[in-house]
Amino acid sequence: MDVLSLLEGEEERSWQTQANCMGVDPDLFFPERGASTREAKEVCRGCVVSDDCLEYALANGEKFGIWGGMSERERRRLRRARALERRAAATA
Numbered sequence: 001m002d003v004l005s006l007l008e009g010e011e012e013r014s015w016q017t018q019a020n021c022m023g024v025d026p027d028l029f030f031p032e033r034g035a036s037t038r039e040a041k042e043v044c045r046g047c048v049v050s051d052d053c054l055e056y057a058l059a060n061g062e063k064f065g066i067w068g069g070m071s072e073r074e075r076r077r078l079r080r081a082r083a084l085e086r087r088a089a090a091t092a
Contacts, residue, residue, distance in 0.1 A: 013056065020047040030065040037071050044069035 016022075020043050021029065029040045044050050044066065054068020058079060063072055070078065 013052075015049040015052040018049050019053065020044065020050075029067075037066055040066040041069050 024043055028043070031037055031040065044053070047053070047069070050068045052068075054070060054075070056062075057065075057067030057070075057075060062075070065072070067075065
């Protein structure tokens with residue numbers, strides 16, 4: 001099983017076929033709490049669709065795993081920063 005097999009939904013995600021993680025053991029992208037994320041992020045580094053992957057994770061509220069080269073904690077920070085930017089733009 002690969003990472004693509006884990007994804008659900010009916011929207012088209014043709015970008016996934018270009019992902020560096022194709023054929024990589026999905027367990028690498030879902031490390032145990034406290035385990036290193038270095039190897040997974042290394043797979044993501046230089047991936048031509050990492051932005052698409054990250055946006056997919058953000059749009060779908062993925063709470064676990066490495067997506068687009070970011071951990072859940074990093075994605076949470078990014079969501080917060082984007083929310084603050086949206087609020088600032090709305091009040092400007």
